[in-house]
Amino acid sequence: MADDKSPSPSPTTSPNPDQGLVAETQSPPRDDALEVDEEENQDNDSTYNLSEGSASQTSSINSSILNYRYLNGRRYHAFREGAYFVPNDEEEQTRMDLVHHIYSLMLDGALFLAPIGDHPQRVLDLGTGTGIWAMDFADDFPSADVLGTDLSPIQPQWTPPNCRFEIDDFEAEWLYHTPFDFIHARELEGCIGDDNRFFQQAFQHLAPGGYIEMQAVAAPFLSDDGTDEKAVNAQLWLKTLCEGSAKFGKPIDCAPLWKDKLIAAGFENVREEIRKMPLGSWPKDPKLKEIGKYQSIQEAKAIESYTPQIFSAVLGWSQEEIQVFMAKVKNEIKDPSIHLYLPVHFLWGRKPAS
Incomplete structure (x- = not known):
């Protein structure tokens, strides 16, 4: 049984809050510091087709794919069991759709930033989740074939x-016979074991002149007024998650490294834009206030989704310790006196036309 004290991570499993974060990330420019709204009244508030030819040979829905795993009250994928540490149940699907809404707000309704033109013909959405991005793209570009x-x-x-969907593992060898004009991937941090191979395969399967775009959150939590120093448990949670995911073999603090890896894979005109995703309705700017309102809800759900498997199976925490710790983290996330945000990296690059 766990005692009434907060979990005290051992040096081999979880870090000390006074230590520096594992992840070194590029911070958004400080000259656009988020302004706090001092007057804010803070409330705590498919269709499946035969595979085109990936090495995973995932052709159709069968009983083994639908034979989900259930752990600690959550449901996880069965295909390539254990490849991903986040659940896939209805609660998680709601969170995925909320993430899509938040990104839509950040991009003023756009789905991407890459200059792909008006007539992309073949589009690949990796880690599509509920498929909401792929379906929205298919609606916006009716002449495109979206997978x-x-x-x-x-x-x-x-x-x-x-628009169509396939059950597939993008970490297996890609054997698509026809190249894509646009490859999109959102929040694949924690999903990729070999970034270099991932970008090399994407490069190989893009048509000349085609684009790839990655959208991902980076660690740690930041603030423009120093209040991030008060979020001791939240910072410890993210730091521990970074260490656990690295031990798992799929680090979540990888987005700041992707620009150089895109260039190394052969992409040209590689661009990176870092935007701020606030947590809470404290920003004075109306758009950021709305984003923060939804993000505070999403982050609380993300804590519930990302923590259990990494902290228990990888780092050895007990379920009692995890539950106590998650409660402390969520309390800091919704504290109106703590003005946190996360840096979101938007990266895109082009395969040379010749």
Whole structure:
């Protein structure tokens, strides 16, 4: 039984809060510091087709793919069991769709930043989740053939006619016969074991002149007024998650490294834009206030999704310790006196036309 004290991570499993974060990340420019709204009244508030030819040979839905694993009250994927440490149940699907809404707000309704032109013909969405990005893209570009892939068959049955889904593992060898004009991947931090191989395969399967775009959050939590120093448990949680995911073999603090790796893979005109994603409705700017309102809800759900497997199976924490710690982290996330934000990296690059 756990005692009434907060979990005290051992040196081999979880870090001391006074130590520096494992992840070194590029911070957004400080000259655009987020302004706090001092008057804010803070409330605590598918269709599946035969695989095009990936080495995972995932052709159709069968009983083994749908034979989910259940751990600690959450449901996890069965295909390539253990490859991903986040659940795929309805609670997680709600969080995924909330993430999509937050990114839509950040991008003023756009789905991407890369200059892909008006007539992309073949589009690949990796780690499609519920498929919401792929379906929105298919609606916006009716002449495009949009393919979304994921380890979990959680996409809807009814989709736009130009959108389809496959159960697939993008870490296996890609054997697509026809190249893509655009490859999109959102929040694949914690999903990729070999970044270099991932970008090399994406490069090989893009048509000349085609684009790749990555969208991902980086650690640690930041603030523009020093209040991040008060978020001791939240920072410890993210630091420990970074260490645990690295031990798992798929680090979540990888986005700041991707620009150089895109260039190394052969992409040209590589661009990176870092935007601030606030947690809470404390920003004075109306748009950021709305983003922060939804992000505080999403982050609380993310803590519930990302923590259990990494902290227990990888780092050896007990479920009692995990529950106590998560409660402390979520209390700091919703504290109106702590003005946290996360840096979000938008990166895109082009395969040379010749």
